[in-house]
Amino acid sequence: MTTYVMLAxxxxxxxxxxxxxxxxxxxxxxxLKDMSGEFKSFYLTMGDYDMVAIFEAPEDAVAARFSLQLGMLGNVRTRTLKAFPEAAYREIINSLS
Known part of the structure; x- marks a missing residue:
């Protein structure tokens, strides 16, 4: 599963x-669960964003569909970031020439 950070x-x-x-x-x-994804954590925040959620989805298309469906309800506007865990980060950095 891929991890995403949603700013809302x-x-x-x-x-x-x-x-x-x-x-x-x-x-x-x-x-999200019905789309085979899962919320990992949710926060009410102060600052530029009102809420932050960390969630997992099986693929980018599921994350995009989830974000779009939320937006269509009209209660939040979101920005979704694909997150790479530390192991993937290290692999990407180590592959640099």
Whole structure:
């Protein structure tokens, strides 16, 4: 499984219904699980982003579909980063000529 870092900000719609956010998070976790992915961690954050999630998906297309489906609901705007674990990082660096 590939790891992804999702940075999210509430939209105007999402912040107006912030009290519903835990229910929406549960629905997002279920949607990702139904796509054979899994949330590893979730954080409410202060600063440039309102929330950060770490999740795994079996392939990039699943991560893209998940991000798009979240965006279509209108409560958050996301940026998703593909993350390389330390072992892959070391392998990539060691392959440099």
């Amino acid at each position: 900000n509430w939209t105007e719609q999402g912040i107006l219904k912030a009290k519903d956010s835990p229910r929406r998070l549960d629905a997002a976790k279920k949607a």
